[in-house]
Amino acid sequence: DIQMTQSPSSLSASVGDRVTITCRASQRIDTFLNWYQQKPGKAPKVVIYAISHLESGVPSRFSGSGSGTDFTLTISSLQPEDFATYYCQQSYSTPFTFGPGTKVHIK
């Protein structure tokens, strides 16, 4: 199975901050790397797919990058509605594993 790790596990940030979350896969996963945002009591929502593609309707302050085994989700200017937990996920091979999540708190 492909293992996904994320760092940090949580972070505190202020509105307007630039936030970066990293994700690492235990083996190369081509472009099969997606990022999800989840708010309490809600289903996850895809924000970035295939490493760097912005999902329709997601603000352009979200961006993704990376290759091989190392990937990054960046929020250029954190907004109040961005406080949530973010998960990376590989869909290169089954089981489609998720990272453990990064919780973004309000500072």
Place this chain on the structure above:
Amino acid sequence: QVQLVQSGAEVKRPGASVKVSCKASGNSFTKYDINWVRQATGQGLEWMGWMNPNSGNTGYAQKFEGRVTMTQNTSIHTSYMELISLRSEDTAVYFCTSGAGDGYNFGSWGQGTLVTVSS
């Protein structure tokens, strides 16, 4: 994107089984695989398996092999996930989600079904 609507919350005894449904809207049923993901309270996301609605082919995470079955009724655009031999550790919210597109991303999600296993 497809809209997915799941069945309601369930409370089960240990050793029982549960069957959760996931209805897809419109004519999009055959365009997307249906994947099932669960989340225990305060925990992360755990992929359970997938089903291709055209072929009926399924694939399950090894952890759930022998306990999970994914089926469908194409005439009513509904997918099902049945989990047997329930134990307290199966208490979680179960989501169905569509899989397709670049990166094979999970673009649409059901609202989730809470399954509580308790004696």
